[in-house]
Amino acid sequence: MTTLTLSMRDRLKRYAAREGFGLFALIFLIIFIVLPILTVLLWGFAIRWRFPAVIPTEWGFDFWQETLSRADLRRAFPNSIVLSISVTLLSMVICLPASYAFARMNFRGKQFFLLSFLFTNAFPRLGLYVAIAIIFFRLGLVGTFAGVVIVQLLNTLLLMIWIPTAAFQGVERSLEEAALDVGASRLRVFMQITLPLVFPAVFAAVLLTFVNTFYETYGALLIGAPNVLTIPVIMFPLINNQPIPQYGAILSLVLFAPSVVLLLFANRLLRGGYLTAGFGV
Amino acid sequence: MSTLSLKQLRKQFGDVTAVHEINLEVGDGEFLCILGPSGCGKSTALRMIAGFEEPTSGDILIDGQSVVTMAANHRPTAMVFQKYTLWPHMKVYDNIAFGLKLRGLARTEIDRKVNEALELVGLPDYGKRMPNQLSGGEQQRIALARALVLEPKILLLDEPFSNLDALLRVRLREELRRIQRRVKITAIFVTHDQEEALSLADRIAVMSKGRVEQLDVPSRIYDQPATLFVADFIGVMNLIPAQQNGATIDLGALRLESPTRVNGTVTVAIRPEDIAIVGESDVDAWGGEVEQIIDLGHYRKLLVKVPSVGTLKVYAPKALDLRENQLIGLNPSRFTIFRDGAAPIEVKREAVAPLEMSVAV
Numbered sequence: 001m002t003t004l005t006l007s008m009r010d011r012l013k014r015y016a017a018r019e020g021f022g023l024f025a026l027i028f029l030i031i032f033i034v035l036p037i038l039t040v041l042l043w044g045f046a047i048r049w050r051f052p053a054v055i056p057t058e059w060g061f062d063f064w065q066e067t068l069s070r071a072d073l074r075r076a077f078p079n080s081i082v083l084s085i086s087v088t089l090l091s092m093v094i095c096l097p098a099s100y101a102f103a104r105m106n107f108r109g110k111q112f113f114l115l116s117f118l119f120t121n122a123f124p125r126l127g128l129y130v131a132i133a134i135i136f137f138r139l140g141l142v143g144t145f146a147g148v149v150i151v152q153l154l155n156t157l158l159l160m161i162w163i164p165t166a167a168f169q170g171v172e173r174s175l176e177e178a179a180l181d182v183g184a185s186r187l188r189v190f191m192q193i194t195l196p197l198v199f200p201a202v203f204a205a206v207l208l209t210f211v212n213t214f215y216e217t218y219g220a221l222l223i224g225a226p227n228v229l230t231i232p233v234i235m236f237p238l239i240n241n242q243p244i245p246q247y248g249a250i251l252s253l254v255l256f257a258p259s260v261v262l263l264l265f266a267n268r269l270l271r272g273g274y275l276t277a278g279f280g281v
Numbered sequence: 282m283s284t285l286s287l288k289q290l291r292k293q294f295g296d297v298t299a300v301h302e303i304n305l306e307v308g309d310g311e312f313l314c315i316l317g318p319s320g321c322g323k324s325t326a327l328r329m330i331a332g333f334e335e336p337t338s339g340d341i342l343i344d345g346q347s348v349v350t351m352a353a354n355h356r357p358t359a360m361v362f363q364k365y366t367l368w369p370h371m372k373v374y375d376n377i378a379f380g381l382k383l384r385g386l387a388r389t390e391i392d393r394k395v396n397e398a399l400e401l402v403g404l405p406d407y408g409k410r411m412p413n414q415l416s417g418g419e420q421q422r423i424a425l426a427r428a429l430v431l432e433p434k435i436l437l438l439d440e441p442f443s444n445l446d447a448l449l450r451v452r453l454r455e456e457l458r459r460i461q462r463r464v465k466i467t468a469i470f471v472t473h474d475q476e477e478a479l480s481l482a483d484r485i486a487v488m489s490k491g492r493v494e495q496l497d498v499p500s501r502i503y504d505q506p507a508t509l510f511v512a513d514f515i516g517v518m519n520l521i522p523a524q525q526n527g528a529t530i531d532l533g534a535l536r537l538e539s540p541t542r543v544n545g546t547v548t549v550a551i552r553p554e555d556i557a558i559v560g561e562s563d564v565d566a567w568g569g570e571v572e573q574i575i576d577l578g579h580y581r582k583l584l585v586k587v588p589s590v591g592t593l594k595v596y597a598p599k600a601l602d603l604r605e606n607q608l609i610g611l612n613p614s615r616f617t618i619f620r621d622g623a624a625p626i627e628v629k630r631e632a633v634a635p636l637e638m639s640v641a642v
Contacts, residue, residue: 172365180353182380
């Protein structure tokens with residue numbers, strides 16, 4: 001009987017040790033991810049929320065109207081969208097052929113160039129932007145749409161080259177050769193064999209690039225202001241200078257929307273089997 | 282129905298010559314195996330025929346027409362690869378139909394041809410499956426169907442069965458041979474597996490270090506190896522270094538006669554099946570001690586230690602009562618003398634009565 005209880009306790013201990021980590025992770029998630037998001041969500045729809053109250057005492061859409069009717073925001077929203085789309089498309093045009101070259105060709109300094117994208121990302125962002133701003137000022141690019149596109153494009157290089165390069169490397173050469181062998185041209189091989197096979201990884205890279213660009217603040221602030229303003233740039237002073245948390249909360253929710261839409265879209269594709277089709281070998 | 286010829290074909294990768302000047306004529310409907318150890322240049326040769334590698338020099342002719350300047354996608358060849366052959370994002374049907382669609386065939390025509398090809402490789406209802414739902418053997422059959430459906434002039438196979446288990450390999454080998462005979466296609470099959478080559482090929486080209494060592498029918502490759510490399514590489518062979526003085530080679534207790542008179546170092550090659558087991562006291566025999574007996578099912582392989590000759594591999598019938606450390610006599614009935622820079626010389630010795638099963642040694 002004693003041995004049984006002991007082993008039971010032993011088992012319980014082991015169970016706690018195993019599940020303890022899960023519990024810890026759960027609490028961690030709640031405190032650092034769920035609670036802040038929940039707070040933002042509540043603030044977005046709160047009119048009055050004073051200290052002792054656990055939830056807002058007065059609800060309403062008053063601040064939404066106030067925030068969304070701001071002229072600077074109305075101008076910034078299309079700016080943000082057009083910028084993000086332009087940067088993402090441009091990044092695709094530049095990076096996808098480059099990553100194919102990195103994966104398939106051998107040239108001098110290949111490893112160095114691949115690593116160089118990491119160097120720029122490892123360098124403190126703000127310092128880099130200040131240096132770029134000085135150069136851009138001389139070139140007359142400060143305060144222009146093109147200037148912001150270039151600075152945000154630099155940001156996307158690492159992701160848009162590294163992920164697709166790995167994906168292209170993952171495509172067995174014999175698959176491409178087999179297509180060439182049955183009579184497909186090089187372009188057709190790329191379009192019908194290589195691209196579908198790397199699609200999941202490239203799609204993920206494009207999605208991340210778009211979302212990252214949409215939220216990018218410092219580059220847009222230093223190069224774009226005051227002529228080209230994006231939503232995150234407007235959010236910055238709004239949250240810093242105003243004692244009203246609703247502005248920040250509502251803007252966060254507004255910014256959250258496009259990425260949620262994108263993620264849902266991606267999820268649909270994934271479940272449709274289109275994304276995963278390339279994975280099975 | 283086509284012929285292939287390689288003329289002085291050569292491939293250099295930087296300082297390394299992968300393929301030295303190769304000359305090869307493959308007849309219409311012939312099944313030729315290129316056999317050699319890994320790195321001997323056999324795959325490079327095949328890839329040059331397919332158009333995936335550009336020859337450094339030399340020519341490739343199909344039906345007498347040079348194809349060397351032709352891009353891979355325009356060559357009348359079709360290849361079955363070693364692995365990762367099917368496109369994983371396409372159904373089996375679309376894998377086979379891909380090349381037909383490129384040629385702009387009508388839908389009904391494509392349908393008919395794909396179904397015929399599936400029928401030919403014995404997987405008639407597999408069109409709707411995805412490649413990852415197929416076993417390795419099925420994938421290679423579909424790859425064969427995909428190559429054959431285009432009715433190429435030359436079928437190229439680059440170790441197509443080497444990733445499959447032994448039993449399946451033998452079955453697919455037989456099936457490939459049947460299909461090749463049925464569609465009467467000229468085929469080049471690259472392999473490192475000599476059993477595969479010996480059982481499949483009309484002729485075998487044995488390659489080593491970028492050179493064709495011997496091009497011959499399987500039985501002659503085995504019975505009359507042209508070089509020491511082929512002698513060693515194909516089948517089991519006893520290779521004994523020796524000194525020839527005039528017309529004789531003194532090897533242990535035996536004096537072997539050579540039809541040519543020469544002085545120098547030679548290698549005597551003897552197949553295990555050409556060594557008869559005789560009594561220990563036989564004068565015309567090497568006396569040796571059985572070191573090891575390896576049971577191979579229907580016969581036994583012996584390792585026999587012969588003083589000043591070496592350890593010889595010998596086959597013994599199961600009925601012969603032998604044990605380890607037993608002393609026996611070995612009598613070679615046929616051997617080949619290899620000498621650097623000279624053609625091999627085959628020598629037959631007069632038959633001797635093998636050891637009777639009942640003889641008590």
